[in-house]
Amino acid sequence: LVDAERIAADIDALAAITEPGRPYTRRAFTPLFLEGRAYLEKRFKSAGLETRIDENGNLIGRRPGNGSGRGVLMLGSHSDTVPEGGRFDGIAGVIAALEVARSLADQGITLNHDLEIVDFLAEEVSIFGVSCIGSRGMANMRPPEWLERRAGDLTLEEGLGMVGGSPHASGARNDIRAFLELHIEQGPVLEADHLDIGVVTAIAGITRIEIIVTGRADHAGTTPMTRRLDALTAAARLVIAIHHLGQELAATAGHFAATVGEFEMEPNAANVVPSRVRMLLDVRAEHRRDLDQFRTLLGQAVEVVGQETGVTIAAPKVISDNPATPMHGEVIEALEAGCQATGASHRRMASGAGHDAAFMARISKAGMIFIACAGGRSHTPEEWAENADLTLGAAVLRDAVCRLDDQ
Amino acid sequence: LVDAERIAADIDALAAITEPGRPYTRRAFTPLFLEGRAYLEKRFKSAGLETRIDENGNLIGRRPGNGSGRGVLMLGSHSDTVPEGGRFDGIAGVIAALEVARSLADQGITLNHDLEIVDFLAEEVSIFGVSCIGSRGMANMRPPEWLERRAGDLTLEEGLGMVGGSPHASGARNDIRAFLELHIEQGPVLEADHLDIGVVTAIAGITRIEIIVTGRADHAGTTPMTRRLDALTAAARLVIAIHHLGQELAATAGHFAATVGEFEMEPNAANVVPSRVRMLLDVRAEHRRDLDQFRTLLGQAVEVVGQETGVTIAAPKVISDNPATPMHGEVIEALEAGCQATGASHRRMASGAGHDAAFMARISKAGMIFIACAGGRSHTPEEWAENADLTLGAAVLRDAVCRLDDQ
Ligand SMILES: NC(=O)NCCC(=O)O
Numbered sequence: 001l002v003d004a005e006r007i008a009a010d011i012d013a014l015a016a017i018t019e020p021g022r023p024y025t026r027r028a029f030t031p032l033f034l035e036g037r038a039y040l041e042k043r044f045k046s047a048g049l050e051t052r053i054d055e056n057g058n059l060i061g062r063r064p065g066n067g068s069g070r071g072v073l074m075l076g077s078h079s080d081t082v083p084e085g086g087r088f089d090g091i092a093g094v095i096a097a098l099e100v101a102r103s104l105a106d107q108g109i110t111l112n113h114d115l116e117i118v119d120f121l122a123e124e125v126s127i128f129g130v131s132c133i134g135s136r137g138m139a140n141m142r143p144p145e146w147l148e149r150r151a152g153d154l155t156l157e158e159g160l161g162m163v164g165g166s167p168h169a170s171g172a173r174n175d176i177r178a179f180l181e182l183h184i185e186q187g188p189v190l191e192a193d194h195l196d197i198g199v200v201t202a203i204a205g206i207t208r209i210e211i212i213v214t215g216r217a218d219h220a221g222t223t224p225m226t227r228r229l230d231a232l233t234a235a236a237r238l239v240i241a242i243h244h245l246g247q248e249l250a251a252t253a254g255h256f257a258a259t260v261g262e263f264e265m266e267p268n269a270a271n272v273v274p275s276r277v278r279m280l281l282d283v284r285a286e287h288r289r290d291l292d293q294f295r296t297l298l299g300q301a302v303e304v305v306g307q308e309t310g311v312t313i314a315a316p317k318v319i320s321d322n323p324a325t326p327m328h329g330e331v332i333e334a335l336e337a338g339c340q341a342t343g344a345s346h347r348r349m350a351s352g353a354g355h356d357a358a359f360m361a362r363i364s365k366a367g368m369i370f371i372a373c374a375g376g377r378s379h380t381p382e383e384w385a386e387n388a389d390l391t392l393g394a395a396v397l398r399d400a401v402c403r404l405d406d407q
Numbered sequence: 408l409v410d411a412e413r414i415a416a417d418i419d420a421l422a423a424i425t426e427p428g429r430p431y432t433r434r435a436f437t438p439l440f441l442e443g444r445a446y447l448e449k450r451f452k453s454a455g456l457e458t459r460i461d462e463n464g465n466l467i468g469r470r471p472g473n474g475s476g477r478g479v480l481m482l483g484s485h486s487d488t489v490p491e492g493g494r495f496d497g498i499a500g501v502i503a504a505l506e507v508a509r510s511l512a513d514q515g516i517t518l519n520h521d522l523e524i525v526d527f528l529a530e531e532v533s534i535f536g537v538s539c540i541g542s543r544g545m546a547n548m549r550p551p552e553w554l555e556r557r558a559g560d561l562t563l564e565e566g567l568g569m570v571g572g573s574p575h576a577s578g579a580r581n582d583i584r585a586f587l588e589l590h591i592e593q594g595p596v597l598e599a600d601h602l603d604i605g606v607v608t609a610i611a612g613i614t615r616i617e618i619i620v621t622g623r624a625d626h627a628g629t630t631p632m633t634r635r636l637d638a639l640t641a642a643a644r645l646v647i648a649i650h651h652l653g654q655e656l657a658a659t660a661g662h663f664a665a666t667v668g669e670f671e672m673e674p675n676a677a678n679v680v681p682s683r684v685r686m687l688l689d690v691r692a693e694h695r696r697d698l699d700q701f702r703t704l705l706g707q708a709v710e711v712v713g714q715e716t717g718v719t720i721a722a723p724k725v726i727s728d729n730p731a732t733p734m735h736g737e738v739i740e741a742l743e744a745g746c747q748a749t750g751a752s753h754r755r756m757a758s759g760a761g762h763d764a765a766f767m768a769r770i771s772k773a774g775m776i777f778i779a780c781a782g783g784r785s786h787t788p789e790e791w792a793e794n795a796d797l798t799l800g801a802a803v804l805r806d807a808v809c810r811l812d813d814q
């Protein structure tokens with residue numbers, strides 16, 4: 001029903017649209033991104049889809065249904081990449097969605113719903129420093145002040161215009177019944193468990209927490225070890241505490257991960273006792289109670305380390321807090337039924353990474369499937385997914401779409 | 408015998424020669440440094456000294472002795488500062504030395520030795536990235552390749568010419584019988600012990616050790632806590648181990664301190680597991696056996712952390728290794744006798760910081776005294792020493808010089 005070679009040819013064609021010698025770099029708002037889109041639009045058209053750029057800069061290909069007014073089933077993901085990474089991250093989901101449309105066309109099937117294939121604008125953190133611009137826009141969740149964000153001379157308002165969108169969006173779409181997205185897992189679980197498909201139960205919340213440790217800059221040669229307020233030594237104790245808390249909470253039910261992703265020290269001079277450390281934590285929680293418990297235990301660790309070392313540690317500050325998003329039960333079940341029908345081995349799992357589906361879930365019933373990627377690696381030129389897995393994923397999507405269409 | 412007001416006036420005059428609004432910044436090779444030197448030269452001349460810039464860029468004021476050919480007694484320190492720090496660090500020792508010469512002149516005393524007052528060039532890490540340029544040069548220990556070091560368009564060779572020196576030094580001086588330096592302690596010990604003077608027994612060795620921890624960059628959202636190679640968590644364990652080793656060795660006889668002064672992490676991105684940490688350790692040891700033991704135990708810690716975390720930690724690499732320098736027994740005794748004669752309370756102590764005296768010890772009998780500085784702080788605008796302490800220090804120097812002159 002779905003065609004592996006057609007899928008592989010499209011993946012290869014997009015992979016060739018990258019900065020020379022720098023695979024795979026097709027960042028949103030760049031000429032290469034527009035080149036990738038031009039290719040996609042051509043392919044959408046060959047599949048018989050009516051194409052348009054919506055007001056949020058998303059490329060959409062439409063296959064009208066039988067006119068029964070039951071709304072839209074939307075499939076897709078994103079074609080933009082991070083610098084040096086994204087042979088599959090995003091584009092796999094766009095091509096799988098396109099293949100579903102092609103397969104339906106091949107067989108002359110008309111759905112009860114209108115089918116829309118979407119390439120969301122700028123899912124990755126773009127040149128404007130923010131992510132999921134297109135899906136946030138479609139859900140009317142893009143902060144208006146983002147329009148003024150700049151990348152060099154360009155504002156996001158101008159960037160939206162450049163890709164064919166409009167800054168004056170007319171609100172959330174309310175005609176989408178369900179949204180389905182295929183994506184590479186970006187983690188090692190499916191590969192390790194030798195499974196074809198992960199059916200996503202929820203997209204974990206992403207909470208960013210800043211911790212600032214303030215000690216005292218002293219001469220590293222002359223200040224006795226017992227008389228220091230060494231910000232680094234105190235921060236190191238917190239790093240270890242955070243890692244252990246992360247491990248403990250990850251061992252309970254539900255996805256949980258805590259990472260100190262940013263760590264900067266001052267004055268960072270060879271012969272000066274460190275006076276200040278700034279850490280930025282990335283916390284992913286499927287369940288809010290795990291996040292709450294983490295924050296409680298983190299607060300206790302901060303107290304203890306502050307008391308025992310004498311340094312000052314400000315109360316951990318939540319910089320951003322996007323709650324977890326459950327996927328919709330009907331879509332989860334349709335996708336699981338799709339796995340069974342196509343013979344795909346599968347498990348339920350949470351997504352630790354953020355996705356456009358998290359925003360689509362605000363305005364529609366949303367669901368996602370993952371396919372394995374080699375070593376769980378993504379956002380790197382080595383990122384790899386097998387075409388057989390991607391093809392099987394497209395078949396699962398196709399089956400689930402038909403099921404949802406019947407309901 | 409020595410004049411507190413004259414000392415205070417000179418300290419104040421030099422303090423006024425700084426970048427506007429940025430006390431106290433008079434870095435070597437800058438116009439302000441030359442302005443400070445012009446002031447010093449004028450004051451040297453008023454004290455009856457014959458002034459010259461030697462081939463290593465050091466300002467020297469000379470007071471001839473009685474011609475008995477017993478060589479030179481040299482006193483001094485440095486007038487350059489780090490950025491935003493150095494109201495006393497360095498200049499206190501130059502002014503105290505000058506005051507000794509003035510005091511001898513006031514009383515019409517002619518020594519058996521020629522007396523030289525010195526302002527060494529660029530004791531602090533200068534714009535060329537290296538320190539103790541003048542004293543290294545006088546001891547013929549300045550690496551020849553340093554002449555090619557650059558600060559913007561300027562080479563050190565040109566810099567030396569600019570201050571009145573010459574790149575073609577004629578070797579180590581061999582006419583200096585003893586060198587005495589007064590400096591602020593740059594540590595908290597004298598202040599805490601309510602003592603006037605620290606008589607320095609040795610200048611601790613300075614060893615810089617680089618440690619590189621290599622983990623694996625993974626997606627912070629999706630990679631399970633149990634499947635990470637987190638370079639930061641492993642590095643944090645080493646930071647704590649190093650701190651504990653430092654505390655243990657500091658509790659034994661002899662000065663010892665270990666500091667992780669530089670710490671950089673990659674990729675330092677919020678949602679990526681840290682893949683690499685580079686640390687630079689600063690280790691100060693009065694006794695080589697403490698350094699050796701530290702290195703052995705550090706090697707063991709690296710093994711253990713590497714094994715337990717799975718990350719790769721390269722064997723710690725010694726980047727530079729300057730051994731400890733004992734001060735000369737005769738000079739130590741003369742300075743202690745000077746403390747007794749002037750009624751200064753005192754103790755013996757090692758210098759944790761490097762000083763010009765460490766290089767002068769290679770070509771003469773060298774000794775140092777410390778005076779307290781507020782809170783042990785230095786290299787900061789808050790750096791402070793009491794003029795009474797500085798004056799007492801100058802009296803101790805004067806007394807010691809006369810003793811050494813008689814021997
Ligand atoms: N899918 C993905 O990598 N999203 C980026 C945002 C995040 O999860 O860190």
Ligand SMILES: NC(=O)NCCC(=O)O
Pocket residue numbers: 221271531538593759760761762
């Ligand atoms: N005295 C002083 O601060 N020297 C700088 C070199 C060092 O000891 O770190």
